[in-house]
Amino acid sequence: MNTKQGLNVAIVGATGAVGVQMLKMLEGSSLPISQLKLLASKRSAGKTQTFKDQSIIVEEAKPAAFEGVDIALFSAGGAVSKQLAPEAVKRGAVVIDNTSAFRMDPEVPLVVPEVNPEALREHKGIIANPNCSxxxxxxxxxxxxxxxxxxxxxxxxxxxxxxxxxxxxxxxxxxxxxxxxxxxxxxxxxxxxxxxxxxxxxxxxxxxxxxxxxxxxxxxxxxxxxxxxxxxxxxxxxxxxxxxxxxxxxxxxxxxxxxxxxxxxxxxxxxxxxxxxxxxxxxxxxxxxxxxxxxxxxxxxxxxxxxxxxxxxxxxxNLLKGAAWNSVQIAETLVQLKIITI
Amino acid sequence: MNTKQGLNVAIVGATGAVGVQMLKMLEGSSLPISQLKLLASKRSAGKTQTFKDQSIIVEEAKPAAFEGVDIALFSAGGAVSKQLAPEAVKRGAVVIDNTSAFRMDPEVPLVVPEVNPEALREHKGIIANPNCSxxxxxxxxxxxxxxxxxxxxxxxxxxxxxxxxxxxxxxxxxxxxxxxxxxxxxxxxxxxxxxxxxxxxxxxxxxxxxxxxxxxxxxxxxxxxxxxxxxxxxxxxxxxxxxxxxxxxxxxxxxxxxxxxxxxxxxxxxxxxxxxxxxxxxxxxxxxxxxxxxxxxxxxxxxxxxxxxxxxxxxxxNLLKGAAWNSVQIAETLVQLKIITI
CATH class of the missing domain: 3.30.360.10 (Dihydrodipicolinate Reductase; domain 2)
Known part of the structure; x- marks a missing residue:
């Protein structure tokens, strides 16, 4: 990935209560984002959201949407994560999943960057964001x-x-x-x-x-x-x-x-x-x-x-450290620890 | 007190959130009430409240108001209890006090009838109703x-x-x-x-x-x-x-x-x-x-x-078992245990 200018990031569930906060947290983040994809259900596709003064059209979340994505932040419910997270991983993305779908999977690191950042090194494509409380x-x-x-x-x-x-x-x-x-x-x-x-x-x-x-x-x-x-x-x-x-x-x-x-x-x-x-x-x-x-x-x-x-x-x-901010912090930590290189 | 037809009861703080509930709890109570006095601050004196279809004028709470009262239920704040409860006792009343004024006084029983009714036997005029929680x-x-x-x-x-x-x-x-x-x-x-x-x-x-x-x-x-x-x-x-x-x-x-x-x-x-x-x-x-x-x-x-x-x-x-109902229950228990006789 050394030839790229920055990271291609996607938010799945971009119009939800947490998704909207993920967008805000990415705006304030140190992550070098070259492209941001906003994904949601068919019902929300076509809406627009603003990222750093740029208008982005929300697309339907489906497997092909993850082509070229480096980091996908999921917060669209457990069923969507179970279906689409493996598809995103298959296409080369690292998934940071805010649902409970994979949290207790022994293959999936469950990470709070202040507590166990090193667990990120063990990831096999999916990283789980813990429960807010x-x-x-x-x-x-x-x-x-x-x-x-x-x-x-x-x-x-x-x-x-x-x-x-x-x-x-x-x-x-x-x-x-x-x-x-x-x-x-x-x-x-x-x-x-x-x-x-x-x-x-x-x-x-x-x-x-x-x-x-x-x-x-x-x-x-x-x-x-x-x-x-x-x-x-x-x-x-x-x-x-x-x-x-x-x-x-x-x-x-x-x-x-x-x-x-x-x-x-x-x-x-x-x-x-x-x-x-x-x-x-x-x-x-x-x-x-x-x-x-x-x-x-x-x-x-x-x-x-x-x-x-x-x-x-x-x-x-609960929407920030409990969800969106912790997810974006995980993304930042992946870069800081050079687990993802740009 | 054997010559009387029933109990002369007073509520101090009758217009307050707990006082109003004390009135309701007395309405549904088995206590043989011959007279109910409603006492409150000077500001509330003159208001009327209804007890068993009878209209009662609220009087100002002052020492003389307790003449002839058998049981006085206090819920008008700790300062009022400290000032007037001893005056009520001096005039022969048993005080059931819903404030924190006397609760930890070793001379004062602190009673929840389901837990320690027998403690009522030790009373010296004042009985404390515990904190709601x-x-x-x-x-x-x-x-x-x-x-x-x-x-x-x-x-x-x-x-x-x-x-x-x-x-x-x-x-x-x-x-x-x-x-x-x-x-x-x-x-x-x-x-x-x-x-x-x-x-x-x-x-x-x-x-x-x-x-x-x-x-x-x-x-x-x-x-x-x-x-x-x-x-x-x-x-x-x-x-x-x-x-x-x-x-x-x-x-x-x-x-x-x-x-x-x-x-x-x-x-x-x-x-x-x-x-x-x-x-x-x-x-x-x-x-x-x-x-x-x-x-x-x-x-x-x-x-x-x-x-x-x-x-x-x-x-x-919190207004009933936590306050008004527990106070009225204490009054009922005093009669049941023949600590107060009619």
Missing amino acids: TIQMVVALEPLRRKHGLNRVIVSTYQAVSGAGHSAIEELKQQTEAVLNGQEPKTEKFPYPIAFNAIPQIDTFQDNRYTFEEMKMINETKKIMAFPELRVAATCVRLPVAVGHAESVYVELDQEVGVEDALALLADSPGVTVVDDPANLGYPMPMDAAGKKDVFVGRVRKDPDEKKGLHLWIVSD | TIQMVVALEPLRRKHGLNRVIVSTYQAVSGAGHSAIEELKQQTEAVLNGQEPKTEKFPYPIAFNAIPQIDTFQDNRYTFEEMKMINETKKIMAFPELRVAATCVRLPVAVGHAESVYVELDQEVGVEDALALLADSPGVTVVDDPANLGYPMPMDAAGKKDVFVGRVRKDPDEKKGLHLWIVSD
């Missing part, structure tokens, strides 16, 4: 684990609707208007009204009574951190918030760590911004994290009884 | 503790705004309308906008970096359960929900318990309704709990790693 958690856990050892995680999430796409944001808005006007809210995306409610179910129930979202957090955390013996439990809850996932996380370390030491370590860690100033009511919130790339950590405090236990409150934009 | 949690924990032993609790809350009063519900509504109309939301009750957001702060920060709400959950749980050595940690979060608190609770028992056994035990426990049917997407939610007296428990599952660990999702109406 998992990404923001491991970014905060990895520095604690490296310095102090980690043996247990108990997380309860507070998740925004946008993880379920544009239409979910619209549903929250319409339901909210309906409730304010004394009308019955209509449900489509979610099993129950989400406006002014909290739904303790994200994705489908598994046989063990955990939801698939909870199992993603449990299994993906272990895979990304290459830490199968880590004890992880998760409870995932959907909230009437448009953008920004929050997490109440309890961790048990191998050593006792003071709050000030933990805060200093986190503040020094890549991708983390500490917002933890009780005296001035400083802590992360979805409204502040929305639109930002970092993982925000606050409310750090010691467990009242367990000396090696810490509680953290972790917030990030 | 604490009440619903201990109702679910106590049966597990009695049968299987309990040694650890880690809770993350999902709390409705109505805990902060009528004006907080109004603020949520107005902020929501503002955001939907693209306007800047105005904040008064809460430090940041709560509409479409989650705020990890309820009540003020303490020196140990926990909020007062979190310390209430920790300390009150131990006091109600008479279990000072129980390990409890809490993270309390405010949500854009009007009514109904939810809690993601991890418990460590002294024995391994199967999910079916735990569900059967909970279903058999006073004040608990189990809603736990993953196959039919059955679980408790704030929208379903609002207006009901029970504590709803679901999403019961075993910790993936800790054999003695269970995860629960506990939801209840």
Whole structure:
């Protein structure tokens, strides 16, 4: 590929909630992009989107569209990834897939660049972008684990609707208007009204009574951190918030760590911004994290009884670090590590 | 008091969010009420409220108003309770106080009738009604503790705004309308906008970096359960929900318990309704709990790693079991146990 001027990049699902953010993240990226292809379903083909002041027509995603593509960012649902990712790889592309289709495939690296960039070297064409809630958690856990050892995680999430796409944001808005006007809210995306409610179910129930979202957090955390013996439990809850996932996380370390030491370590860690100033009511919130790339950590405090236990409150934009930004970061890391050469 | 026909009951803070619910709960109660006095601030005096088709004029809460009162239910803020509860007691009333003013006073029983009704026998005039989040949690924990032993609790809350009063519900509504109309939301009750957001702060920060709400959950749980050595940690979060608190609770028992056994035990426990049917997407939610007296428990599952660990999702109406209903239940229990005779 040494004769080329730059990278030929494609976004699959370019008109979706995450796809639109992938476009924005690519605009701000250091990647040398010579061509950007926007792919979507037949229904969205023909629409135009703007990339660096250039108007690009959205094309239908089909196998032939991947000819000449170097990097394909997929975020059009698991079924599309299962069908088209192998086609893209066959045509020479490296696929960065934002769905859960390949994440637990032992042949597929599952990567958060701040945590396990070296796993990218093992890729066989497809690289998986982890679940949104998992990404923001491991970014905060990895520095604690490296310095102090980690043996247990108990997380309860507070998740925004946008993880379920544009239409979910619209549903929250319409339901909210309906409730304010004394009308019955209509449900489509979610099993129950989400406006002014909290739904303790994200994705489908598994046989063990955990939801698939909870199992993603449990299994993906272990895979990304290459830490199968880590004890992880998760409870995932959907909230009437448009953008920004929050997490109440309890961790048990191998050593006792003071709050000030933990805060200093986190503040020094890549991708983390500490917002933890009780005296001035400083802590992360979805409204502040929305639109930002970092993982925000606050409310750090010691467990009242367990000396090696810490509680953290972790917030990030689920469409950015939870999806689009992490995918683009993976692409940048592929170039930085010379796994893809230009 | 044997010559009387019934009880002379007073509500202090009768026009507030909890006071209004106290009136409703008294309407449905078995208490033999011969007279109901509605007391509030000077500002609210002169308003009328209806009790069993009878119109009652709200009077100003002042010491003399408690003459002849047998039971006074207080919910007008800690300052009012500190000032007037002793005055009510001096005049012969038993005070059931819904504020945090006396809860940790060793002379004052802190009571959830399903958990520690016998503590009422020790009262010296004032009985404290616990914090809303604490009440619903201990109702679910106590049966597990009695049968299987309990040694650890880690809770993350999902709390409705109505805990902060009528004006907080109004603020949520107005902020929501503002955001939907693209306007800047105005904040008064809460430090940041709560509409479409989650705020990890309820009540003020303490020196140990926990909020007062979190310390209430920790300390009150131990006091109600008479279990000072129980390990409890809490993270309390405010949500854009009007009514109904939810809690993601991890418990460590002294024995391994199967999910079916735990569900059967909970279903058999006073004040608990189990809603736990993953196959039919059955679980408790704030929208379903609002207006009901029970504590709803679901999403019961075993910790993936800790054999003695269970995860629960506990939801209840914070104005009813969390406040008004628990207070009225205390009054009923005082009569049932003949601590107050008519």
